[in-house]
Amino acid sequence: MISLHTEICDLLSIKHPILQGGMGPYKTESLAAAVSKAGALGVISSIGMAATLLPDAAPIDAIRLFGTDPPREILRKSVENVAKQLKSGGTFGVNIPVAAEFLLASKMFFEQVIESREGDSDVERALTVLVTSAGNPKPWAEIKKHGLTWIHVVPSVYHAKKAEAAGADIIVASGHEGGAHVSWDPVHSMVLVPAVAKAVKKPVVGAGGFCDGATLAAALCLGAQGIQMGTRFIATKESDFEPIWKQAIVDREERQTLTGRGLFGPMRFVRNTRAEKIVEQTLSDVPRFYLGEPVESNEDILKLERNGFEDLIDAKSDTALMFGGECVGRIEDIPTTSELIEDIISEAKESIKKMYKLL
Ligand SMILES: Cc1cc2nc3c(=O)[nH]c(=O)nc-3n(C[C@H](O)[C@H](O)[C@H](O)COP(=O)(O)O)c2cc1C
Structure with missing residues (x-):
């Protein structure tokens, strides 16, 4: 069987070149464990964990979602839970947004990641990746000193060059069709991914609109080494998201x-x-x-x-706040993560074989 192996598989110790995007407000704890068990990169999301730090007007009903633990404790438990589930193999990451508005929490979560790795050999082995997003990468070069692989998410060539200069190992080029936060400049993946891949030497991962084998194959054609998916992973059996x-x-x-x-x-x-x-x-x-x-x-x-x-x-689907990317239009089922990942890989291989036949 031909495998679909790219540079990021080695860098991240994963079998398939697929990353699960960080996705608040949930911890994405069960999703991360399932994705990593299936041979891709699962990622715990920290953004919602910080909700209790927000003032009264907090946009998230944090206690109903996370209980009363302080934010660092929520992250510590999540990380330990996922590492425990990956004892027999698999690696995972933590996403920390580094937007100016979030920096207090970003620093706190970064310290917790380091502490969790130092205090537990299972965590140290399995938690090998830190994904920063939504802000300036420059102050985060210290991540590398702790033996972690550093991924930074960017919306433009300008920001990709900054991430490379700061020392990030992998750059996620995130197009405007993606779910949740998008850039002020509406540059979509078809333009962004090849432009970033050309502009930097570090491996690039495409995000925004990628959801199946055809789009994985397309990402590879555009010069990326893999894809990061958010919206597609929401609609999986193991994802932590509400059924509605x-x-x-x-x-x-x-x-x-x-x-x-x-x-x-x-x-x-x-x-x-x-x-x-x-x-x-x-x-x-x-x-x-x-x-x-x-x-x-x-x-x-x-x-x-x-x-x-x-x-x-409260499961009110018409008035509930839900984020999602344009690829909602291409998603028709709720498979398990391993079914989804296997299907994506075999469909991508078929697409690549078909293209090869055109030569
Ligand atoms: C519900 C939801 C929440 C998200 N939250 C975060 C987040 O906390 N941090 C982050 O870096 N990206 C976040 N994203 C972006 C994803 O990590 C990913 O890059 C994006 O979903 C890719 O585009 P796609 O939705 O077309 O797959 C979120 C996306 C969604 C759909």
């Missing part, structure tokens, strides 16, 4: 996502009444030329988000 979120991903067609204002900038939402209201509010907040009066803040959006998370937990 998984179903929404299956039900929507490709036109049914919307971008509006989110926590650190624009976000791509699964289209429903909640997403439409957020977009409406975003547009009404767009700065205009006012003389005298200051422009309003985005507090109303935070309220809309917080209510949306409450409705998510």
Whole structure:
């Protein structure tokens, strides 16, 4: 059987060149363990764990999602749980957003990752990757001193060069069709991935719109060494997401996502009444030329988000807040992660064989 092996498989000690993207507000603990067991890279998501640090207007009902443990403790337990499940093999990572608004938590979670690895040999063996995103990579070069492989997520060639200069080992080029936070500049994967692959020497992974074997093969043609998937992994049996979120991903067609204002900038939402209201509010907040009066803040959006998370937990699918990428239109089932990954790999091989026959 021909294998589909790229440079990132060796760098990350994984069998298949597929990464699971960090995905708040969940810990993605069971998803990360399942993905890593299936031979790809599972990733624990830290962003939601910090929700208890937010003021009263917190957009996430943190206690209902995470209990009352302090953020570092939530991460410590999650990391230990996943490492325990991977005793017989497999590696995983932790995603830490490094946006300016999140830096307090970023530092705290980074220290916890180091402490967890130093204190437990199972964690040290299995937790080998740190994925930073949504901010400046420069202050994070220290990651390398701790023997971790460092992945940084970027939305442009400019940011990719910065990540390379800072010392990142792998660069994820994240196109505008992706779910949740997207860049202010709407550059999609078809343009972004080959441009980043050409501009840097480090291996590049494509993110945004990748969801099956055809798109994995396409990513390799565009010069990437693999793909990072978010939306596709939500709709899997083991994913930590609410059933209504998984179903929404299956039900929507490709036109049914919307971008509006989110926590650190624009976000791509699964289209429903909640997403439409957020977009409406975003547009009404767009700065205009006012003389005298200051422009309003985005507090109303935070309220809309917080209510949306409450409705998510209450399973109200029309008003729940759900993020998702344009590839919702290409997702029709809720398989196990291992079925999904095996299918993607065999379909990618078929696509590559078909292309070869064209020569
Ligand atoms: C629900 C959801 C939550 C996400 N949260 C994060 C996050 O916390 N940190 C991060 O770096 N990226 C986050 N992302 C982006 C993903 O890691 C990934 O790059 C993106 O989903 C890829 O595009 P796709 O949705 O088309 O697969 C999120 C995506 C989704 C869909």
